[in-house]
Amino acid sequence: MQSEIYADAIGEITVTGTVMRLDLVSLSHTMRDDRGQPVPEHRMRIVMSLEGFANSFEVLQNAMNGLIEAGAIRRNEPDQMPTNPAGASGGATSPNFM
Template sequence: MRKAEPVFPSRTRNGFPAPRLLMTASPQAELYIDGLLDVSFARGTVRIDLYSLSATAKASNGQPLPEHRQRLILSVPSFLDFVGGLNMAAGSFRDKGVLPGTAPAAAPEGGQAPPAPAAASPEPAPASPAPAVKRTPSSPNFAPVSDSTEA
């Protein structure tokens, strides 16, 4: 069996050495998720709510319902490092053909870089900002909001 190659750098995005992590066996060491319920920003932290599909609760069409599993709470610098690491891993997986997408084009013979694509004309800025969309929090930490309270 071939040993997995690490896809994360030895340095973080700000140039500091990456911390060495020691994984210990615990009930929360591994968690299977199907996706993200919500990503929000409040009080200076980024909150990422994770879900997996329920084994028992079903929608009216028979599909399993998402169940909140865990919340990640990160500082803004940690969130940026997290996203950078995921992007690096995704790029590495694409290069290896594990994920769909195009791998970066190889340099042509002779060591010359491929010609640069023609610059696209800049799009005009919108005349006015788009109206803010009011979202109902999907976190179990918030009580449901009814529409009757709005004026």
């Protein structure tokens, strides 16, 4: 029998040379942040070669496409940038947004 582990997310990905480390995290049932929200706790690390990750990425992408097609999840569309970040009041705007 194989052991299983549940994770809420990938917390961090680190690449060193040709090795990739994916840290899996789950929300703590005991630790809270300043707002009272559960904080992520490290659960397990997956270590694989970059080639292994590249092969796994294709499998994950196919799974994601199947979930989207089945309607189980929706792809988020990026919000449109406002043309005037200062709003209609005509306040000062940064030249970075012109």
